[in-house]
Amino acid sequence: MVKGEKKIYLKGFRSWAEISRKRLRENVSLIYDFTGKDVFAVVKADAYGHGAVNVSKILTEIPEVKYLCVATAEEGKELRKAGIDRDILVLGGVLEDEIECFKRYNLVPVISDFQQLNTALKHSIKKVHLKFDTGMHRLGFLTQDVNTVLEKIKKLQVEGLMSHFPSADTDPEFTKKQILVFYSIVNTFQRAGFYPKYIHLQNSAGLVYNCDYCNAVRVGISIYGGKPADNFPVPVNTVMSVKAKVITVKRLKKGDTVSYGGTFKAPKDMDVAVVAFGYADGLPRELSNRGYFLFRDRKLKILGSVTMDMTIVDATGIEIKPMDAVTVIGKDNKNEIYFEDIAKMCSTIPYEIMCRISKRVKRVVVDE
Ligand SMILES: *Cc1c(COP(=O)(O)O)cnc(C)c1O
Numbered sequence: 001m002v003k004g005e006k007k008i009y010l011k012g013f014r015s016w017a018e019i020s021r022k023r024l025r026e027n028v029s030l031i032y033d034f035t036g037k038d039v040f041a042v043v044k045a046d047a048y049g050h051g052a053v054n055v056s057k058i059l060t061e062i063p064e065v066k067y068l069c070v071a072t073a074e075e076g077k078e079l080r081k082a083g084i085d086r087d088i089l090v091l092g093g094v095l096e097d098e099i100e101c102f103k104r105y106n107l108v109p110v111i112s113d114f115q116q117l118n119t120a121l122k123h124s125i126k127k128v129h130l131k132f133d134t135g136m137h138r139l140g141f142l143t144q145d146v147n148t149v150l151e152k153i154k155k156l157q158v159e160g161l162m163s164h165f166p167s168a169d170t171d172p173e174f175t176k177k178q179i180l181v182f183y184s185i186v187n188t189f190q191r192a193g194f195y196p197k198y199i200h201l202q203n204s205a206g207l208v209y210n211c212d213y214c215n216a217v218r219v220g221i222s223i224y225g226g227k228p229a230d231n232f233p234v235p236v237n238t239v240m241s242v243k244a245k246v247i248t249v250k251r252l253k254k255g256d257t258v259s260y261g262g263t264f265k266a267p268k269d270m271d272v273a274v275v276a277f278g279y280a281d282g283l284p285r286e287l288s289n290r291g292y293f294l295f296r297d298r299k300l301k302i303l304g305s306v307t308m309d310m311t312i313v314d315a316t317g318i319e320i321k322p323m324d325a326v327t328v329i330g331k332d333n334k335n336e337i338y339f340e341d342i343a344k345m346c347s348t349i350p351y352e353i354m355c356r357i358s359k360r361v362k363r364v365v366v367d368e
Helices: 021-035 044-048 052-059 073-081 096-104 114-122 143-152 172-191 339-345 350-355
Strands: 015-020 038-042 065-070 087-090 108-111 127-133 157-162 198-200 216-219 240-252 270-275 292-295 298-301 311-314 325-331 362-366
Touching: 015 021, 021 038, 021 052, 021 216, 038 198, 044 052, 044 073, 044 350, 052 065, 052 073, 052 362, 065 073, 065 216, 073 087, 073 096, 108 114, 114 143, 127 143, 143 172, 157 172, 198 216, 270 325, 292 311, 298 311, 339 350
Parallel strands: 015 362, 038 065, 038 216, 065 087, 087 108, 108 127, 127 157, 157 198
Antiparallel strands: 015 240, 240 270, 240 325, 270 311, 292 298, 292 325
16 A cells, blocks of 8 residues: 555556545445435445455445445455455355355345345345346346245344346436336335335436435445446536556667557657556556556657557657656546546446456555
8 A cells, every 4th residue: 555645556467456545435435425324335246346455444334334246256255355344245145055154254135036036045044135027127026026035024123124226327218217126126125014124226327317116226326436327416526546667669760650450550750658557457448549648747648559468559759768757548637538528438337347357456545
């Protein structure tokens, strides 16, 4: 961990991702202030590429974060082994061969079907959250099964009820219907004498909707500063900034081609820098001849194909030398390359760009 200083330079590593403790904490506060609900922080997929252990350590300093959510029992185990003692919810549910892991590491499953319900009962897993399918059609009990579910949960401690939005960013009508359908399920539970402690439905994109019977939100992308939609009302900031070092600089002659396939041809004499960051580090190959890095707030355009370990950029007229660090994604000085910008260039979503930043890129927690 590097403390205090503004500019980080990691010796011995060719690339690194700075994880801002301050921004992560601020984003959670902003979300809590906006919603007034308990925060279930989603740290699956190595905290969307930010490093699940380090991120969870920061999140557990925040009292409003009541749960950490992971996708699999293995992800929960990693957190427990690192000494994280906050409640952990496994969104992907429980399969028979994971029981031991659930018990040993005190993980809470989201139960989504009768098979999983029976598994929990059979192995006396008591505390569970139950998920209902109100339109995602991935996991969750069907709404018409609610009474059968109620008959079978007498021996369980149902701590939470949940559902999930597939289209909160694109389809308000559909989403509002889901809020109503889920309410009727919550209501059915209450009439049967079940008052689960947590009712949670909203993901990041869902924060713009009012769900007054819910008391927690399950947020991932927004705590990392990603905006699930262009008009997202919470002013969160990007938590991760990815840096990489220049390996070498060289001069090209007019007509020289660059990288595999020679897809860039120099229209004039130019200077280029070779940067130690390629698609194996998580830079989408779609950025070949399209993306750019930042160096002292100036854009260095990507020339030719992104390669596995390196990318070549235009450094004409820029004073840059081997071992200088450029910004691949995130905050440079005043300028920033947003995950959303890159995602748009690649016809995907910021989630995918974040969680594709690979293991080779060293994660460093920084204060600012
Ligand atoms: C990943 C996930 C979330 C978090 O979604 P964001 O869009 O990142 O906020 C919430 N709930 C479930 C069930 C998920 O799988």
